[in-house]
Amino acid sequence: xxxxxxxxxxxxxxxxxxxxxxxxxxxxxxxxxxxxxxxxxxxxxxxxxxxxxxxxxxxxxxxxxxxxxxxxxxxxxxxxxxxxxxxxxxxxxxxxxxxxxxxxxxxxxxxxxxxxxxxxxxxxxxxxxxxxxxxxxxxxxxxxxxxxxxxxxxxxxxxxxxxxxxxxxxxxxxxxxxxxxxxxxxxxxxxxxxxxxxxxxxxxxxxxxxxxxxxxxxxxxxxxxxxxxxxxxxxxxxxxxxxxxxxxxxxxxxxxxxxxxxxxxxxxxxxxxxxxxxxxxxxxxxxxxxxxxxxxxxxxxxxxxxxxxxxxxxxxxxxxxxxxxxxxxxxxxxxxxxxxxxxxxxxxxxxxxxxxxxxxxxxxxxxxxxxxxxxxxxxxxxxxxxxxxxxxxxxxxxxxxxxxxxxxxxxxxxxxxx
Numbered sequence: 001x002x003x004x005x006x007x008x009x010x011x012x013x014x015x016x017x018x019x020x021x022x023x024x025x026x027x028x029x030x031x032x033x034x035x036x037x038x039x040x041x042x043x044x045x046x047x048x049x050x051x052x053x054x055x056x057x058x059x060x061x062x063x064x065x066x067x068x069x070x071x072x073x074x075x076x077x078x079x080x081x082x083x084x085x086x087x088x089x090x091x092x093x094x095x096x097x098x099x100x101x102x103x104x105x106x107x108x109x110x111x112x113x114x115x116x117x118x119x120x121x122x123x124x125x126x127x128x129x130x131x132x133x134x135x136x137x138x139x140x141x142x143x144x145x146x147x148x149x150x151x152x153x154x155x156x157x158x159x160x161x162x163x164x165x166x167x168x169x170x171x172x173x174x175x176x177x178x179x180x181x182x183x184x185x186x187x188x189x190x191x192x193x194x195x196x197x198x199x200x201x202x203x204x205x206x207x208x209x210x211x212x213x214x215x216x217x218x219x220x221x222x223x224x225x226x227x228x229x230x231x232x233x234x235x236x237x238x239x240x241x242x243x244x245x246x247x248x249x250x251x252x253x254x255x256x257x258x259x260x261x262x263x264x265x266x267x268x269x270x271x272x273x274x275x276x277x278x279x280x281x282x283x284x285x286x287x288x289x290x291x292x293x294x295x296x297x298x299x300x301x302x303x304x305x306x307x308x309x310x311x312x313x314x315x316x317x318x319x320x321x322x323x324x325x326x327x328x329x330x331x332x333x334x335x336x337x338x339x340x341x342x343x344x345x346x347x348x349x350x351x352x353x354x355x356x357x358x359x360x361x362x363x364x365x366x367x368x369x370x371x372x373x374x375x376x377x378x379x380x381x382x383x384x385x386x387x388x389x390x391x392x393x394x395x396x397x398x399x400x401x402x403x404x405x406x407x408x409x410x411x412x413x414x415x416x417x418x
Contacts, residue, residue, distance in 0.1 A: 003030060004026075004027065004028055004029050004030030004031070004357065005028065005029055005030065005031075005075040005076065005353075005356070005357045006029075006030065006031040006032075006033065006073060006074045006075050007023055007029050007031070007032055007033070007074060007075065007076050007077075007078065007353055008032075008033035008034075008035060008070050008071065008073065008074035008076070008077045008078065008098070009023075009032070009033070009034050009035070009077075009078045009080050010035045010036070010059060010061050010067065010070065010077060010078070010079055010080060010081060010089060011035075011036055011041075011061060011079060011080030011081035011082075012034050012035075012036045012041030012042045012044075012045065012080060013041055013080065013180070013292065013293060013294050013342075014292070014293040014294035014296075014297075014338050014339065014341075014342030015080055015103065015137070015179075015180075015293075015342045015345045015346045015349075016034075016036070016041060016078070016080030016346075017041050017044060017045050017294055017336075017338060017342070018336055018338050018342050018343045018345075018346030018347070019078060019080065019346040019347075019349050019350050019353075020032060020034055020042075020045040020049075020054070021045060021048065021049060021336055022346065022347065022350040022384060023350055023353060023354075024045065024049040024051045024053060024054055025049075025051075026350070026353075026354060026357075028353075028354050028357035028358065029053065029353070029354075029357065030053060031053050031055065031073075032051070032053050032054045032055070033055050033057060033070055033073060033074055034046070034054060034055070034056050034057070035056075035057040035058070035059040035061075035070050036058070036059065036061075037058065037059060037060055037061065039056060039058055041294065042054075042056040042057075043056060048337065057070060061079075061081050061085050061088065061089055062085055062088050063088070063092075064088050064089075064091035064092040064095060065092070065095070066092070067088065067089050067091070067092020067093065067095075067096070068092040068093075068095035068096040069096070070092070070096065071092050071093045071095065071096025071097065071098035072095075072096040072097065072098075073096075074096070074098045075098060075099065075356075075357075076098055076099045076100070076101065076353060076356055077089065077092075077093050077096075077098045077099070077100050077101070078101050078102075078349055078353065079100065079101065079102040079103070080103075082104075082106075082180060082182050082183065083102070083104050083105055083106030083107075083112050083113065083183065084106055084110075084111070084112045084113075084182075086102055086105070086106065086112075086113050086118060086134075087113045087117060087118065087121075089102070090118065090121055090132055091121075093130070093132070094121070094124055094125065094128060094130075097128060097130065098130065099125075099130040099131045099132070099133075099356065100125075100130070100131070100132040100133070101132075101133045101134075101136050101349055101352060101353070102132075102133075102134055102135065102136070103135065103136060103137030103140075103141065103345060103349065104135060104137065104140070104180075104183055104229065105118070105134060105135055105140075105229050105232075106186075107186060107190055107227065109190055110186055110190075110270055111270065112186075114232075115134055115135065115229070115232060115233065115368065118132060118134050118366050119366050121366055122365040122366040123365070125364060125365045125366055126364045126365040129364060130364065131361065131363055131364050131365060131366070131367060132365075132366045132367070133352065133361075133367050133368075133369070133371065133372070134366065134367065134368060134369075135229045135233060135368060135369055136348060136349060136352055136369050136372075137345040137346075137348055137349060138306050138325075138344040138345045138347070138348055139162055139164055139228070139230065139247070139306045140228065140229035140230050140233060140369060141345075141348045141349075141369045142306065142325070142348045142369075142377075142381070142386075143162045143230055143306055143308050144230060144233060144234055144237070144238075144368065144369040144370055145369055145370065145372060145374040145377050145378065146307075146308035146323035146324075146374070146378070146388075147160045147162075147230075147234050147238055147308045147310055147323075148237075148238055148239065148369075148370045148374045149323065149374035149375060149378060150308070150310040150321035150323060150390075151238050151239060151240050151242075151310060151312070152239065152374065153314060153321070154240070154310070154312045154313060154314045154319070154321070155312070155313045155314055155315070155316070156240065156241075156312050156313045157238065157240045157241070157242045157310060157311070157312040158242065158243050158244065158311045158312045158313075159242060159243060159244035159245065159309075159310070159311045159312075160230070160234050160235075160238065160242060160244070160245040160308065160309070160310050161245075161246065161248070161308070161309040161310075162228070162230045162234075162245075162246070162247045162248075162306075162307070162308050162309075163212050163214070163223060163247075163248055163249075163306075163307045163308075163309065164223075164247070164248070164249040164250065164305070164306050164307075165212070165214050165218045165221045165223070165249075165250045165303075165304070165305045165306075165307070166178065166250050166302065166303070166304045166305070166340075166341065167217075167218055167221070167250075167302035167303050168300040168301060168302035168303070168304065168329050168339075168340070169300065169301050169302055170296065170299055170300050171299065172299070173291060173296075173299075174254055174258075175254070175255060175258050175289075175290060176255075176290055176291050176296070177255070177290065177293065178293055178296060178300065178304075178339060178340075178341035178342070179293060179341050179342070179345065180293065181287045181290040181293075182287055185259065185268060185283070185286065185287065186227070187226040187227045187228060188205065188206060188224075188226055188227075188251070188256075188259050189205055189259060189263050189268050190205060190226075190227040191203060191204055191205050191227070192205065192208075192225045192226050192227040192228070192231070192246075192247070193227055193228075193231040193232055194225065194231050194244075194245070194246040195231050195234075195235045195242070195243075195244060195245040195246065196243070196244050196246075197243055197244070198241075198243055200231070200232070200235075203225060205226075205227075205263075206224055206226070206251075206256055206259065206260065207225075208224070208225040208248075209222055209223060209224055209225075209248075210222075210223050210248060211223070212248070214305055214307060214324075215305075215307070215322075215324060215326075215389065215391075217303055217326070218303055218305045218326065221250045222250065223248035223249055223250055223251075224248060224249060224250075224251050224256065225246055225247065225248050226247065226248070226249055226251075227247075228247035228249075230245060230246075230247050231245050231246055231247055233368045233369070233370070234370075236368070237368045237369075237370035237371075238370060239370070240312075242312075262286060266282060267282045267283075267285070267286055268282065268283050268286060269281075269282045269283060270282075270283050293339065293341065293342055294338060294342065296339050297332075297333045297336070297337050297338045297339045298333045298337070298339075299339075300329040300339050300340070301329060301330060302328065302329055303326050303327070303328050303329070303340070304326060304327060304328075304329065304340035304341055304344055305324055305325070305326035306324060306325055306326075306344065307322060307323070307324035308322070308323050308324070309321070309322050310322075310323075311395070314392075317394055318394070318395040319392055319393065319394055319395060320392070320393045320395055321390065321391070321392050321393075322390065322391045322393070323378075323388065323389070323390045324388075324389050324390075325344070325381065325386050325387055325388055325389065326387075327340050327343065327344060327385060327386065328340060331385070335385065343385075344386065347381065347384040347385075347386045348377070348381070348386075350384060351377060351380045351381060351384065352372060352377070354380070355372070355373075355376065355377070355380070360373065360376060
């Protein structure tokens with residue numbers, strides 16, 4: 001595309017605001033439409049960026065007709081809301097003729113659409129000459145592409161581990177999440193999906209832990225297996241047959257114990273309860289009492305890291321390829337007034353929007369993150385303060401795994417650490 005595109009962001013919480021701040025500076029975007037039912041987020045970005053390309057709209061994203069009015073003005077629409085609205089916004093994009101990106105899938109247990117529900121729209125997007133790129137944040141999203149790039153260099157793949165760590169300390173809040181409270185709670189109360197010995201299964205919620213030794217500056221961290229899109233998408237779309245895949249994340253112990261108690265009491269149920277003649281959904285009450293992630297900027301100290309580990313064979317040898325990125329909450333606050341989790345989730349979206357503007361996304365229909373060129377994607381990330389580090393460990397010498405050095409560039413087996 002020779003001239004700049006028009007991009008729309010529907011939903012401007014912490015992640016949406018971070019995407020908007022970045023695209024407002026992009027020479028590849030000529031117009032930026034920010035829409036939300038609450039105008040605080042869009043107005044905050046407009047005031048901060050002081051850009052004439054930004055237009056602000058009030059919208060009910062659960063109404064496809066309302067979404068279509070925005071989509072008709074845009075080349076691409078970013079869904080910055082919750083997975084429950086994915087299909088509604090996709091329908092609006094089809095009516096308006098725009099391509100679509102989101103950052104997470106839902107779960108049928110909560111009445112939300114999953115990726116297979118989105119895939120049903122594949123032919124419609126193909127016939128419209130547009131695409132819907134789903135689950136394209138940091139994890140899922142970049143984590144999938146880290147796996148894909150590693151797998152492309154390997155003869156065969158045995159397993160993929162996605163590990164998410166945060167050393168952040170938040171003062172003054174006992175029960176909070178750095179990402180969407182809706183999504184984070186759902187991931188923790190749902191029995192998590194995993195892929196083992198070539199089959200999908202589920203383990204009891206918050207029952208499995210491990211200590212994973214992350215690269216510096218994070219180091220060893222206790223992780224919990226939670227429900228996440230990678231376990232569903234990576235085995236299907238990585239391009240090679242694999243045996244095992246799962247996702248694990250650091251969780252504050254107060255948060256974990258609180259979630260368990262809330263679950264036992266039925267306070268994270270989606271079933272309405274009649275309280276003095278009023279129908280109330282307990283889950284909504286809990287979420288409503290939690291702070292918004294975009295209100296936590298400047299209050300969190302520490303690092304956020306996302307790492308994908310892929311084990312298999314390369315040139316006949318057993319290897320492990322680790323790819324990761326990290327950034328501090330303090331640095332993100334200085335740059336954007338936000339926090340690292342929102343920023344990390346946002347930048348892969350900004351990269352993909354710019355790849356679309358350059359004409360580098362050739363696919364149509366409904367796609368998972370693996371459809372994006374993983375090499376180009378990772379090459380673009382560092383310009384947005386999301387450095388990509390890689391290390392190749394030859395597992396015949398297990399001790400080398402603890403002393404691995406980061407390789408900041410594309411995978412290069414010639415400089416692999418053995």
